[in-house]
Amino acid sequence: MARLISPLISLLLAALLWSCAPHKGIYHTVEPGQTLYRISRSYGVDEKNLARLNGIGDPTQLRAGQRIFIPGATQEKRVGTAVTTAQRPAPPARPSASVSAPRPPPAPPTAKPPPTRQTPPVSRPPAASTVGKGHFAWPLKGELLKKFGQQSGGTNRGIEIAGGKGSPVHSAASGRVIYSGDGIRGYGNLIIVEHDDNFFTVYGFNERNLVQDGTFVGRGEHIAAVGTPPGGGASRLYFEVRRGKETVDPLFYLP
The missing domain is CATH 3.10.350.10 (LysM domain)
Incomplete structure (x- = not known):
């Protein structure tokens, strides 16, 4: 379904x-x-x-x-970068005096201590941004009615979470609403939010949507109210996570 x-x-x-x-x-x-x-x-x-x-x-x-x-911007502009210490030019060396002082007498030779071995510093690569458990927050707390993937009734591209009708649905992460409406058959009132790292979250079966296209929402912000599937049944939320065009298991990214 x-x-x-x-x-x-x-x-x-x-x-x-x-x-x-x-x-x-x-x-x-x-x-x-x-x-x-x-x-x-x-x-x-x-x-x-x-x-x-x-x-x-x-x-x-x-x-x-x-x-x-x-x-309000119409085209991308050139933005300067912060100058780091490594990027700053070294100060010029001081000029030597025009008259050289007489050289002191050579010092008697002394035994040189054996050179100490120094372990070269280990350069560590910068930590990569981790995307996994906790990347998204639960949009609704409730019983998990349907899981992602192949099920007895077919293939689910998202999960379904039980909730009382009218209960608040929260944005799983901060982002920008790119769709809010009921024009997609089978999902009732639907919201799609775009996030960083090419992620999208989808919220369906809503009784009503509380945000409009172009709205910026924060993590945990109230964006909709729980409703029922267009075909009937108990009230619930349909929740989907996409990376690009591919649907992924939301449970992998939820805490």
Whole structure:
């Protein structure tokens, strides 16, 4: 029953293209050494507002390759990078005196101590961003009615979680709503949220949606109310996780 048909992929891609329209803003891809402060100055946007819109709790923890949404911008601008100590030019050497002092008499030779062996420092690669348990939060606390994958009734591309009708549905992570509506048959009121690292989360069977297309939501934010499947049955939430176009098991990313 819970199977996201191919029109959703087309809709998702179309929504992504729509989300990049010039009158809405653009995405800036962070390059090594760039800071949120420099990005905000380059685009003339308030740094705190930019952090809030993109769900950034700590502006100092930007990652190279991270996409930052710039509201009102029409084209990507050149952003300077912070100069590190290693990048700063070394100060010029002092010029030697024009008159050289007389050389002192040579000192008597002394026995040289044996050289000490020094262990070269081990360079460790930078820690990669881990994506796994706890990457997303549970959108609803309740009994797991259907699991991901092949089941007796067919293949599930998501999970279904029991919940009282009207109970709050929460965003599993901060991101941008790219679809909110009931135009996809079989899922009732549906919400799709785009996150970092090419992730998307899908929330279906909602009694009502509380967010609109283009809205930025935070992790744990109330975005919908639990409803019932269009075909009837007990109230529940349909929850799906996608990485790109591929559906993945949500339980792998939930705590």
